[in-house]
Amino acid sequence: MNTLSRLEATIAERLAAGEASTSYVAQLHARGLPVIARKFGEEAVEATVAALAGSREELAGEAADVLFHLLVLLGEKGVPLADVLSELDRREGTSGLEEKASRSN
Numbered sequence: 523m524n525t526l527s528r529l530e531a532t533i534a535e536r537l538a539a540g541e542a543s544t545s546y547v548a549q550l551h552a553r554g555l556p557v558i559a560r561k562f563g564e565e566a567v568e569a570t571v572a573a574l575a576g577s578r579e580e581l582a583g584e585a586a587d588v589l590f591h592l593l594v595l596l597g598e599k600g601v602p603l604a605d606v607l608s609e610l611d612r613r614e615g616t617s618g619l620e621e622k623a624s625r626s627n
């Protein structure tokens with residue numbers, strides 16, 4: 523199992539039965555979807571700032587926070603990582619410009 527899949531499984535366990543006093547994921551779950559969505563947005567902004575003004579190491583750290591909080595958000599909404607990967611697979615071989623054009627139709 524790869525890193526993201528292992529993390530997804532751990533997050534699913536914590537969302538289902540985690541104890542908020544010992545688990546950050548369970549704590550986020552207790553705070554609810556709006557807080558989880560906001561955290562994801564904040565982490566994305568922090569990654570943006572790191573990309574523009576930070577080091578490569580800072581960007582890598584912030585990118586890890588983004589991926590972690592995205593997995594929590596997906597888990598909270600019941601969207602499997604596999605669905606996201608399938609969507610990326612579907613797009614493989616299609617130019618990003620074609621994808622862009624299909625979205626604006």
Ligand SMILES: N=c1c2ncn([C@@H]3O[C@H](COP(=O)(O)OP(=O)(O)OP(=O)(O)O)[C@@H](O)[C@H]3O)c2ncn1[C@@H]1O[C@H](COP(=O)(O)O)[C@@H](O)[C@H]1O
Nearest residue numbers: 529532533536540544545546547548549561586587590591
């Ligand atoms: N990968 C991560 C991970 N990345 C970041 N974080 C946490 O995300 C938080 C983001 O930091 P911030 O400073 O932005 O937020 P904060 O002020 O601490 O938190 P808020 O009060 O604002 O929500 C920090 O508390 C980090 O510890 C993570 N917490 C957990 N994991 C993984 O998730 C697993 C389950 O964690 P628990 O639920 O804590 O057992 C762990 O084993 C890890 O593998």
